[in-house]
Amino acid sequence: MTFLHHPISSTFACEPIRKDRRADISEIERLAQKVEPSLSRAILKALQEQQDAIDLRALIKALKTGSAANVLNVLETSIGSAGKVAVEQALMNGAAAAGAATAKTVARITRTEFHFSVLNPGLIDWLGTYSFGLIRQIDNTTREAVREAVITGMKAGKNPVDTAREIRQVVGLTDRQAKAVANYRKQLETFHLRSKASGFGLGGQIDRVNGRQVFRPDKDGTPLDGIDERRLRDFRYDGQLQRAMETGKPLSKAQIDKMVDAYRRKYLKYRAETIARTEALRATNMGVQNAWKQAIDTGKVPEQLVRRQWILAKDERLCSHCAPIPGMNPKQGVPFGQSFKTPVGPVVLPPLHPNCRCTVFLRVYEPSQLSGPGPSG
Template identity: 25%
Template sequence: MLKRLSSREVLINLASEWEAALAREWLDAIRSITSAVTLQALIAELERGNLDAAMRLLNIDADRFARFEAGILSAYNAGGIATVGSMPALRDPSGARVNFTWGVRNLPAEQAMRQHAASLVDDLVGEQLTVARSVLVDGLSRGQNPRQTALGLVGRVNRRSGFREGGVLGLTPSSVQTLDKIYGGLRAGDAQAMRDYLGYQLRDKRFDGHVHRALEQGGSVPAEAVDRIVTAYSNRALKYRADNLALTETNIALAKAKTDAFQQQIDAGKLDAQDLTKTWQRTVSRAPRDGHLAMVGKTIPFGEMFTLPSGHQCTGPHDPNLPASEIVNCKCLLELSVDFTAQALRKYRARTGG
């Protein structure tokens, strides 16, 4: 006999599925931008010093991330369906079974999730425009070869995959700074920069020999090796960024769906808020937040807010209203419990007058 999955197990499986899907959509969005760039046209505008025209050629806009944005909403909808599907059986005072349902049309909750996804994409587009402009301005100000500047931004075409790789589009500003430090430090033979590089978790260790030899000989890393090192690091940093975004946004979508699904049952009169509680739980994490560890096991009524040690209030883990410092890479869970016995007893007494 197949084991029936618990609500927690169902949502964990969903999280894994949607994390992979959202990471893929993010990477596809970035590839759609870099693959569409006509390199010679970009180089020509840089040679003219026409920064605005060069930026327009990149076509970085929200439409590029439409599938990523839609994926967040789909994860939210899937989470709501899964939540109501795993709710225990309940009967009304007449003895008829209560059917828990998930509705997503024209709901304030769904609109809030839609606004969150749209705002996220707007922020990401703004970030990438800033990154691109910064790279182009830096290249122009330093008198860098326009072709080198363009390739540093969008990357070179990998003949096997057909995709550009090794550029900085899609990366966070801090990752772009790290890449610049790696490139400059290894080319210049900066011993401290090379030692720092050997401590980066995202580096490709296959190239460590080049760096070790440069340190031992007191020289720089060969230019060809530096290009390969930077390309490998850029690829890994982009994948890491995609995975982090996917993890965070999947958890936000599923956590909100879970809470909204229960709220819908309350609004429909199928559950009573006084019978619901929520408990802060956690899963294994490599770097758990001390503030979140302090919340583990705390139980409050469904309609109340948790107060974190930082002072922030929230509906639970992954509340989109929390700052990034509280939600990025967070793997905590919210457990919702219904006292069905109390609810059934109250309805029985209402029916019998007892």
């Protein structure tokens, strides 16, 4: 981890200046990617536990009363803070790995002994507060989706058994994702009436990068073509969709249920991966930040000479939301304890939004460099 660019200085026994930051930034991405799988599994398990906790019989009974309040009460008691321990552990692993790697850099450039402490009160407080907030956010998002599904299902006047199953299917998804699942079911129910399926790309291949299905996400992290083109569907059922169009014969309820369930499961997995990708990067960025804070607090590095620069992900997923940020802040970077200016207001650390892949680069300057015009970096 070398999120530090330093000139030769009398303050430290430093190494020569290195101009290339790419290797430094790749290290934080690599560490975040190592955390992603375990964090994704922990989040997916938490989302699945929410669904498994739903008492289908109690839900059907509540639906038969015709009272939305009764239905929501059944669901509210089922959705709890599941999986908090596993999520917290995965986040700690990411922060600890990044902090330990950063400590090695500090030790090397200062030629002193320095070790990252995972028992640092600041890091522990952040982790406890953040992991709890993350789980609560996941739970609250699920509640919003469930409430909308309840209201929609009851207004439609469907059979309580079918409505209960459909409501249970959206548990764990966001409101928008739940609506996408409901709309997919509607499309399948009339798929045999289509003369063509523009956008579906029946029989096509899934776009992948490094083995992972990719989409064009919007600012909320929602896969745009995942909704518009149903590319989160299970492609194994494309033959059945094609035959329904060719013969004009409706898909059976059993076929539709299987397709919708597969679509929902992939969406749930996608949601877990999206959260994990974003939060793994946040945890590792926090580990880097906390390691430098420890270095500053122990006198290894002078805080007044440290500047932080917001680094964009230079690839096909760079979004318009983050692109202006470097230009909104000084070229030399912001002081260590200062937030970055962003289009959404002050932000201490990336990520800025779901699927954001921005990082922070730390640099130590000579006093004379900070009193004059800033370098271009």
